[in-house]
Amino acid sequence: MSAYTSLEALLHDAFWAEEGEPAELPFLVDLLREHPGLSLEVGCGSGRLLLPLLQKGYQVEGLELSAEMLELCRRSAADLSLEPVLHEGDMTVFDSGQRYQSLLLPAFTLQLAADPAAALKHFHTLLEPGGVIYLSVFIPFAELHKELPEGEWYEDHRIPWTEGRSAVIDTRHRLNRKERILEREHRYRLLASDGSVETEHVSQQTLRWFTARQLHGLLMKAGFEPLHALADFDPEVPVNEEAQIITVVAQK
Template sequence: MNAYSSLEATLHDIFWAEEGEPAELQLLEETLREYPGPSLEIGCGSGRLLLPLLQKGHEVEGVELSSEMLEMCRKAATDLSLEPVLYEADMTAFDPGKTYRSVLVPAFTLQLAPDPAAALAHFCKLLEAGGVIYLSVFIPMAELHRELPEGQWYEDHGAKLPDGRSATLETRHGLDRKARILTREHRYRLHGADGSLEAEHESQQTIRWFTARQLRGMLAKAGLEPIHAIADFDPEQPVDEEAQIITVVARKVGV
């Protein structure tokens, strides 16, 4: 049940497209304008964020573990006459032999790492002195407040395809509240125009979450000093105990 492969890779952007323009895109642009120079996106996937940033003239490379997602990114880039620099590697061990002005970790990617604190420290090593890291994390409020049924399959996403077929995503989750671990099982299905099942793929994600206070501690331990933080992708919304999504820009301190 490999993540971001097979039908999951194929349908990933289709489901995201149903949500409209990525909420983080403007925030990423603002970070890159304020801190221009070579940048690296961690977990760039099919280029959903990377390619629009390249179109706007930003100098961003991408690293991604899924070969299928990278192939989708290359194809989309060719269609846009772009030539992104892409690496297929594990984000927690990736070593390009150089440093960057900024490292971008959007879309809650940090929380997929087996050890987010160690991953954050590794990302800091990829920064030049004074460079910045952009990252977003979330707290699974719907699961914690039991707004979604634990241990039961529920419909997560659905989309109609241009050729008349349809796609669905069902999810089942479990929580370890003490360890702050959310486990999600995903069931992707592709249906023909007549409703018949054409393909199915299952995958699993392990997501670790932490409080704003814990995040500050992780940043400090990694050698990063927060510059600013916002809640729920709203530049006017400060981070408080009600924040579901936390976005932080932090600077590498020291030499």
């Protein structure tokens, strides 16, 4: 059950589009303006954030594990007359020999690493001296507070598709509270107008979560100096124990 293949890749952008404008895009623009030079987006997917950054004139390459997502990115880029530099590979070992002024890890990408501490140490080697890393992480409060049923499928999102059909994503999760691991299965389905299932694909994710204090410690141990942080994509909200989403910029 590999992630970001098949129906999941096809429907990925459509589900994100329902959320509106990417919340992280303004913060990435600010970062790249303050830290000019070559950047790498880790986990660029189909280009949801990468392509708008390129359209704004920033030098950003993309790294993605899924070949299908990269192909979608190339198609979207061609429609925009863009030619992004894209790399297919595992973020925990990728090294093209190029060194970057900034690394971008939006959309909770760090939490997909089997060993986030080791991943951060590797990212440190990819940066120029004085380079910066941007990353966002989340704490699964809804699952921790049992607002979502553990071990049971529940409908996560539903959007209209073509010819009266619907696209649906169902989710099922399990928590390992001691190890701070969230296991999630996503079931993507295309439904005919009568509600019958036309096609289905199931993928699996393993995410690790940590508090703001723990994230600070991981960054320091990897050789980074945290510069600033914000909660829930709101510059006015302090980072505290109630913050569900934590965004951090740190410097090598």
